Amino acid sequence: MSTSTTSIPDPSTRYRRRGQRGVNAEMLSWMFMRASGVLLVILVFGHLFVNLWLGLGVKGIDFAFVGGKWANPFWQVWDLLMLWLGLIHGGNGVRTIINDYARNDRLRLVLKGLLYVAVVVTIILGTLVIFTFDPCPTGAEPSLLPSFCEG
Template sequence: MSTSTTSIPDPTTRYRRTGQRGLNAEMLSWMFMRGSGALLVILVFGHLFVNLWLGDGVKGIDFAFVGGKWASPFWQVWDLLMLWLGLIHGGNGVRTIINDYARGDRTRMVLKALLYFAVVVTIVLGTLVIFTFDPCPVGAEPSLLPSFCEG
């Protein structure tokens, strides 16, 4: 047996995996997934509790129900946050899945282009809907509207 001692670094010694210092895009993406994920747990659980648990659950959801909710800035902001965080979190997750499984450069590029297109269109559409929504549209059948639409 050799008597010479080899110095082995402690397994917990910090080391740099890449030459890159400080913040970079993939690290920001990693941080975002955890931050947005924690917020989304609260937002989505609240959404499911109010829409599927309280009252008549899914049977109670109609135009008047949505109109009643979005009459309040509280639920507008809630749903707006859920829309943006959910789609960016989900889009970033699918980006990871595409990077993992799509082998060809071309396939990967096409799939990600489709993904980004779908995410942007859905975010813009959803944002417009939340901010331009009219709970009492002129000329609509009054029985389908929220109770506060009178006159």
């Protein structure tokens, strides 16, 4: 009777597929999800605390409130970080779901391509809105402008 031995690698060693070289992208993706998740919890709860608790609640959030907030570079960067991390974190999660459930290589390629385009376009548009938002545009009807705009 022949006995065959099976060797099981030590779980603490790094696994690499045959022929794989360089950076392990899935491990970096996994680490990014953990780090961005922690940062997003801090950013989102800070956002909710300032907007709802310190302010007048939902009724106090209007055009003038957002305009006043985005006049400060600190809040622009805060909201930009929330936008970028939220979209990249969510896009990475959807990418993982596509990899898990799309069995056809062509379908997987199309779905991930659409996902990447949607994430990039949304990040670009959101970034433009945050940094080009002007609550007091020149030449606007004064009665339509918020009260903090100089006449």
